[in-house]
Amino acid sequence: MGVEICVEGLTKSFGHQVIWQDVSLTLPAGEVSVMLGPSGTGKSVFLKTLVGLLKPERGSIRIAGQDITKLREHDLYEVRKLFGVLFQDGALFGSMNLYDNIAFPLREHTRKSESEIRRIVLEKMDMVGLIGAEEKLPGEISGGMRKRAGLARALVLDPEIILFDEPDSGLDPVRVAYLNQLIVDLNAQIDATFLIVTHDIASARQVPDNIGLLFRRELVMFGPREKLLTSDEPVVRQFLNGRMQGPIGMAEEKDAALVEQELAQLGEGGGGGGGATGGRAQTPGSQEMTPRLLPGPGITRPPRWEAIAKREAALHGKAVTGA
């Protein structure tokens, strides 16, 4: 079973620039959560703070009973063994081939024999579909492959918590769909706590149990998927529908009067040029529940996923259960 992460009153700033303040949320054990936010709202900073790479100014992060903002460097390295992190570009070691990259954590942290390491590494490579690319160097493969290799490396130590930093950036829609399916399958198989940081709305609608939205240096909302997808909060609705009308502007914030005018126009049904980029075509303002992505047919579903599948079937009819 995964581990719960409890964040309270977290504030981070670089110099005088506040990145976000007073962020409080609980990532429930074993569930998939998504952290959304426009570019430049400090989503990646949030992720790095969770693993203790950056120290917050205030607040606490409790993982497995320890406040990692107060741990000493040495103890921090112990706690980090609970984590698997997929960095934006995979963050593979450029001087090693894929096999050695994925074997690296095992060689450093365990006393497993080379044949046992080989078995585990090949199993994880198979999981992410990289069999046959063992000898390739990170510089020789595509961004999508680097991401999958980074994921395989994050998985070898059987982490309790897996963090994804924009798993879908720079991938084509088909690969994103495969990656989302992989994430859901993984969650059903290893039961770890997942946090995905992204700005891809389609994934955010389909994959998680919980959604959070960072905007204007604050956590606007964090809660179950249904709550955010049906929320009336203007920022949440604007972001989840991917439209221009609303508080989020090109340069982060908009004039309040302009926002009201736009929203009034939208209310009248004249929101032309909204540019919906959701999972499916969204009429501006619609709050349709996108069906959830379920583990693939070959995966044995734990009770939690059985319950979710039942609920989804009741909501959307039989058509979605096989998805």
Next chain:
Amino acid sequence: MSLSPTGALRQSGNLFAMALDVARTMPRRPFQVREFIQQAWFIASVTILPTALVSIPFGAVIALQIGSLTRQLGAQSFSGAASVLAVLREASPIVTALLIAGAGGTAICADLGARKIREEIDAMQVLGIDPIHRLVVPRVLASMVVAVLLNGLVSVVGVAGGYFFNVILQNGTPGAYLASFTTLAQLSDLWAAELKALVFGAIAAIVASYKGLTAKGGPKGVGDAVNQSVVITFMLLFVTNFVMTAVYFQIVPQRG
């Protein structure tokens, strides 16, 4: 880079803190033998040839200067003694310092800086591996070992170059040159020079690693880090050299 005095203080504080971390991490097992050997080989391979090539003209210049100086003073019989002394005590540690910082340190800094901006270092920390233990300690030790060996190389090549220029080109007498070898220089000069090289190697590698691991702002940041690491290392090395020389004269009695 900020130019405020607190910024400079913070930088030096962080640098010193990392030096302490390196010292504290050094005895931790398992020692990264592979990384150490690879790095030692790498640093040696980028420094040996330039060192040898630099030390020949360096020895020659010293020989020329001392040759004409001793003639002016009417002390030709001491030309061998003086040039050995100069090469052994000052020239070889300085040449070693320049090359370890210029060739070895820049390579270390660029390597670690590139890893830092590609998030490899972050990934390593998240995987529960301390980059100081895994990457910096082997580099510092490798740089120290190579610096000591280079210092020996520079001494030999420098003295040989001095002999060649004094005897062949300035028509000095080989016998007098060789006979006066040990009139001023002593074995402790060599040990002191080797100790200097050891310290220079450590400083160069620590500064380079520090600058590399704190690189930020994309590829340009790596370039800046390399540039700063060379400048800082040179300044530190020359100050250290002065201090060590001054201390050496105080504690080791001189001949003659």
